[in-house]
Amino acid sequence: MTATGGDELVRFERVTCAYGGRPVLVNVDLVVSAGQFTGVVGPSGSGKTTLLHAITGSVRPVVGAIRRGPALRVAYVPQVETVNWSFPVTVGECVLMARSGRVWPWPSRAERADVAAVLARLGIDRLRRRHIRELSGGQQQRVFIARALLRRPQLLLLDEPTSGVDVKTRHEVLHLLDDLNADGLAILLTTHDLNGIAAHLPHLVCLNREIIGAGAPHEVLTTEVLERTYGARMEVLEHGGMPVIVDRYTSGNVVTLRRAAR
């Protein structure tokens, strides 16, 4: 690892990652800066999760370099769909996993205070003794964000944070992330949800193994970029100053427009 410059937290330089010889990311150049709020969109298998794993260091590039800021603290929130909800952990036990370096099993007084503070900040302090399966979708997502925040990260990575949740929960999560970003935390998330999430973020990256486009939503969410990213035709409309993406598919002689829900 080599340090980045200025307020850069992570810099990808011509990075290629591969699983067993099969490239998943190709020639990726990317900079994540302090305080940035970025969404990564792309179809399934486009390398979004691999990009996050490359930032954490779990995946190593086969070509190129990933440069990180000195003593960079990164925290990762997995997809809730990958969580084993039958695992016997309470909210408190789950959040405390972030402090895996301490030898003693029980939390120190300072750790108890930290856990209480982060749970209170996310509004789930009364749930500390509850099992993780007994929570609503929004509360479950907050538990994993709380675990990440306990690491006091400079960069928070989230893999599909709103996948499989209802609209209310999606709004809750977005508001929460917005508040955290306003406090100076850099956030990078992946999402399939172009209209519900991506269009609301200040910065977007369109990825399909390589970066197709990067910038503000109105710069990136264009018919051409989306077609290159998803390999399918989409129309971009505007509503209240926000881009709205709709599927466009042809059936016989009839061209139909349909909202791209997900």
Added chain:
Amino acid sequence: MIDAFLRPFAFEFFRNGLAVATLAGALCGLVGVYVVLKGMSYIGHGLSHAIFGGFAASTLLGVNFFLGAGAWGFVSALMISGVTRRRLIGADAAIGVITTASFALGLALFAVFGSAGSGSFDAALFGSILGVGAHDVWAIGAVLLFAVAVIFLRYRALLFTAFDPDVAAASGVNIARIDALLMLVLAASILATMQVVGVTLIAATLVIPATVARMLTHSFSRMLVLATGIGAVSGFVGMNLSYHLDVQSGPTIVLVGAALFAFVFAITGPRGLRRTEGLDEQPEPVPAVVRQAPP
């Protein structure tokens, strides 16, 4: 009635056997929590069969049982763990090849070299307290102490790895080292327990206490304590029944565990059973060929 219950305590072999069975039950209950939660039940079953090969070889060659079979078991455990983590081929297929080959080798060695170890052969398969001496009590006590020390000192890393290995790796936990440590504890536990419970039934002593404990609690720390206690009770009661019913110790210990399962199920009903649904589900890992510790 009380006299009948106390009568076997007059025999030293029974006192030793009871101590070993109770300690073995506690040990398997404790380690079994990780076996169940990490979806390693089949590995535990396979590993006990693999160790049988080492047991046969060390018995016939006159090598110290704990050293010979222990080394054999640890190497088998690492091979199983490595193949499972890397997913080079299907984990079940790999475990099947490694463990059944080792088990078959043990059977072949006994067949070729005759009846010298036939008593040990039966004991290894089904468990027996005959021949259990004070040194066995000390040996299993040492393994239990080792397991408790590992779990105590690496509690957080073991928990994080069992629950969420990818995020644990991303958070700086050395997953490969933690898995190897767990495999070492598991191999030592099976080795120490084999004589009392028998190869064919060890998996049950690993799985049943943890499953019953999970039906009773939502907390990981409480599950560790409960599973250890349930295992110890199964060992203690099972060994007594073994004497009084004149049945091998392995089956009676496992049947007591199964009876506890039925009892807890009757109390907790489907709610308890629901807690164990998908208990051993593991997320698809990042392929190990590209995984490394964070810089």
